[in-house]
Amino acid sequence: MDDLARLLAAHPFLDGLGRAHHAVLVGCTKNVRFQPGQFLLREGEEARTFYLLRAGRASLEVHVPGRGAVRVETVGAGDVLGLSWTRLDGADPSLPPRVHLDARALDPVVALALDGACLYRKMEADHELGYVLMKRLLALTYHRLERVRLQRLDVYKASP
Template sequence: MAVRGLERIVSEHPFFAGLDESFLDLVRGCAKNVRFSPNQHLFREGGPADQFYLIREGRVALEIAAPGYGAVTFQTVGEGDIVGVSWLFPPYRWTYDARAVDRVRAISLDGKCLRDKCEDDHSLGYDVMKRLVPILMNRLQATRLQVLDVYGKPAA
């Protein structure tokens, strides 16, 4: 895909919607197109968190390993969502698995590249954090509801 196409895709993704054009120029310098086949992992728990994904097409299951249960999906995300926020927080390791449910097309942003740009320009870093925190809060809420669903109502 031409660089121009990549610029448009990053600019139009809901996560970066409304981001200042100068910030978009910085972000796009960290981006590349990627694809995943069904059941292929985008990343695995414990591995180096070095990417951040803007999902363009397909669904991704976010999973945690549960002793006696195997992989438990706590949320499934799709087009317009993001996957992978551990690139921003030390020790930069994945805290869950992300697995393609079907064919996934995404933009992969190099985590170190983006982290360095956020560190160099704190206004960009603040804007990225304002976009990430609501997503983290929603994922935390989804996980809480999943736990309640799995374990049910406590005994009286």
Template sequence: MPDPKVVLVRHPFFAGIDPSISETLAECAHEVSFPAGRFLAREGEPASGFLLLECGTVALELHRPGRMPIVLETLHEGELVGTSWVIPPYRWSCDVRALDPVRAIVVDARCLRGKSESDPKLGYELLKRFLPLFVQRLEAVRLQLLDVYGETPT
């Protein structure tokens, strides 16, 4: 298994990060893998961290009883899965399903929140990296809603 610190440093989400911060992140990280079809997270479950995809593809889905789920976004190698760990109540806002075998580094939220509270530099660096991701994901949902609820030609 690769060293989480090495994966963190070369992952696009943390490109150019201060080495001391990558050391701290690595203290909260470990590698995980999931087979195709497995749910990595379910809507409403505690969001205990985020994942840095090393390989594989996941779908962010909204469950609809009696209907097929809505795929909000598909994420691939080099992307980050999970922002719900940042803001209380720390619950997943959608389902996350592996579309093919996934290998990732998971960063434990409780560990990282604790370290961020005691190190404002770390907290600010994470804020600068996660806020654009929040905006990007919100825009993806907005575009998906436009597609789902768009007008039909007459």
């Protein structure tokens, strides 16, 4: 238990959160490992897990019929993965939340896996915790959006 709390506190996403909040989150958390090639998340499956990556890199991919898997971004230690459990995507709340991207380990990956439903309950029960986490999730989403914008600009393309 102490170990997990320490690992949670050490992850940049939860850095600076109070000790009490870390303790609350421990109950939703387990330590997981993936071998290269293994999927952390798979598009279409029920979104159950929020990963805090501790080591190794994972690749976010979209499967395009005829093209195979297209690599959208790679993430690594310090990043987080899997936001669908937040139910912020506007999907029908009576249905289970779904994963929208494939996430595959590129290296041996070590991560903390937080149970999405558990986390969701804790955030609902303790709005202060919920608010702090939501702010971080929003910042994260914002940064990722910013990167996608830059990526979309295709700035290194030779001009005609």
